[in-house]
Amino acid sequence: MESTPAAWSQADAFLADTLVGHDPALEAALEAQRAAGLPEIEVAPVAGKLLDLLVRISGARRVLEIGTLGGYSTIWLARAVGPEGRVVTIEAEADNAAVARASIDAAGVGDRVDIRIGRGADVLPTLVAGFDLVFIDADKESNTVYLDWAAKLGHPGTVIVLDNIGREGEIVREDSTDSKVIGTRDGLRMLGDDPRFDATALQTVGAKGWDGVALALVV
Numbered sequence: 001m002e003s004t005p006a007a008w009s010q011a012d013a014f015l016a017d018t019l020v021g022h023d024p025a026l027e028a029a030l031e032a033q034r035a036a037g038l039p040e041i042e043v044a045p046v047a048g049k050l051l052d053l054l055v056r057i058s059g060a061r062r063v064l065e066i067g068t069l070g071g072y073s074t075i076w077l078a079r080a081v082g083p084e085g086r087v088v089t090i091e092a093e094a095d096n097a098a099v100a101r102a103s104i105d106a107a108g109v110g111d112r113v114d115i116r117i118g119r120g121a122d123v124l125p126t127l128v129a130g131f132d133l134v135f136i137d138a139d140k141e142s143n144t145v146y147l148d149w150a151a152k153l154g155h156p157g158t159v160i161v162l163d164n165i166g167r168e169g170e171i172v173r174e175d176s177t178d179s180k181v182i183g184t185r186d187g188l189r190m191l192g193d194d195p196r197f198d199a200t201a202l203q204t205v206g207a208k209g210w211d212g213v214a215l216a217l218v219v
Contacts, residue, residue, distance in 0.1 A: 033070030060132035067138030071100030143187030166212035
């Protein structure tokens, strides 16, 4: 089969059907997000399952998410932390947060999730440190700000997941004027240069196109 975006999406659908399966609560969260007119930029099902596994593998019980959107990834995280765990998720838009709150509650994990409304740069300084895993999936221009706070609010061994690092390969372009590309490059350089982090990154292709994720530990 030729390597094309259509083939990537088909393979992603096969992997999701085979390894993730169908989930009424998660599918309802996506339907609510679509109905509210929110952008279709949530993580793919296979990426949601990856977040679930990373939380469970690391034993994380306090999780910080930067970028709630409609709550799809938040539900994955909240399920993974278990009944005694907690997720703090930050969303800049109050309307998005309202959609997310309804879906999270409908999924039965509302008691595990604290939604903070506001810009990440404003909310992060108000949080209590001690997070075991941080998932960053918000405006790419602020990646270095979010990574700095992830280190401050974490501890040695905290897992950091930085989403959308592929940018259709544009990250290799030194002359790019795209603020999202520049913010992504700055975040990756920070993960490579800042002694607080030990990191790697993977390119991905799939339903979300040519993209990727960076994984780091706070050291």
